[in-house]
Amino acid sequence: MGMKGKMIVSLEVKCEGHSVYDIFHTNTHHLPNISPSRIKHFEINEGQIGKIGSVVSWKYYEDGKEMFAKTVIEAIDPRKKSITWKVIDGNLLELYNSFTVITSCEHWTTITLVYEKKIEDTPEPLALLDYFIGMTKDVEGHLLKK
Numbered sequence: 001m002g003m004k005g006k007m008i009v010s011l012e013v014k015c016e017g018h019s020v021y022d023i024f025h026t027n028t029h030h031l032p033n034i035s036p037s038r039i040k041h042f043e044i045n046e047g048q049i050g051k052i053g054s055v056v057s058w059k060y061y062e063d064g065k066e067m068f069a070k071t072v073i074e075a076i077d078p079r080k081k082s083i084t085w086k087v088i089d090g091n092l093l094e095l096y097n098s099f100t101v102i103t104s105c106e107h108w109t110t111i112t113l114v115y116e117k118k119i120e121d122t123p124e125p126l127a128l129l130d131y132f133i134g135m136t137k138d139v140e141g142h143l144l145k146k
Contacts, residue, residue, distance in 0.1 A: 007112070007126075021103075023139050024105065025076065025081075029042050034138055038138065040059040042057070067090065070088050072088050083103050085103075087101075095123075
């Protein structure tokens with residue numbers, strides 16, 4: 001069993017939390033247009049946008065490298081405006097036994113990365129945390145233009 005970790009970042013956004021949640025929950029397919037320097041492609045493989053059990057594929061850029069992730073939506077909590085995405089395939093699983101991303105958009109936008117490293121020397125996913133910070137700022141900028 002590898003070493004488990006959790007990283008959390010909370011960002012104050014100038015737009016309403018429900019607007020950010022709407023992008024992450026029901027308008028996720030717009031993220032490649034909102035944040036093109038971070039997200040290259042988003043595709044629904046099974047299910048529907050914003051539904052528990054739906055499987056989606058992402059092509060994204062981390063530290064300038066194109067990466068791939070296939071995720072399943074494990075949980076949605078409309079009251080807390082949170083979504084839980086579990087990685088089931090892709091680059092992250094080369095380094096981690098498990099990897100989950102939780103977004104929550106109540107008063108602040110909070111991103112939580114929960115993971116289990118395959119080996120102790122695996123680096124903390126700081127670049128991915130930075131990726132999510134940048135994507136959240138891109139979403140905020142997009143919403144403030146409206």
